[in-house]
Amino acid sequence: MIYFKACPKCRGDIRLQNDGTGDALHCLQCGFERAIAPHLLAKAREMRRVQAA
Numbered sequence: 401m402i403y404f405k406a407c408p409k410c411r412g413d414i415r416l417q418n419d420g421t422g423d424a425l426h427c428l429q430c431g432f433e434r435a436i437a438p439h440l441l442a443k444a445r446e447m448r449r450v451q452a453a
Contacts, residue, residue, distance in 0.1 A: 407432050416441075 401416045403425075412429030416436075423436045 402428075 403414045403416070405411050406414045406425075407427040407430060409432045410427065410430040412427045412432075414425045414427050414432075417424055417426050423438070423441050424433055425436060426433045
């Protein structure tokens with residue numbers, strides 16, 4: 401999943417990725433990276449399902 405203009409450092413595009421140790425947000429422009437707690441990721445996915453319905 402890609403979040404456009406969501407990087408807090410450069411306002412670039414952020415991609416949600418799983419590197420085997422957990423989920424993280426990674427900026428495609430500047431390389432900024434932040435780990436995501438599993439419960440926050442589940443909440444974000446649930447919000448997307450509700451919005452799509």
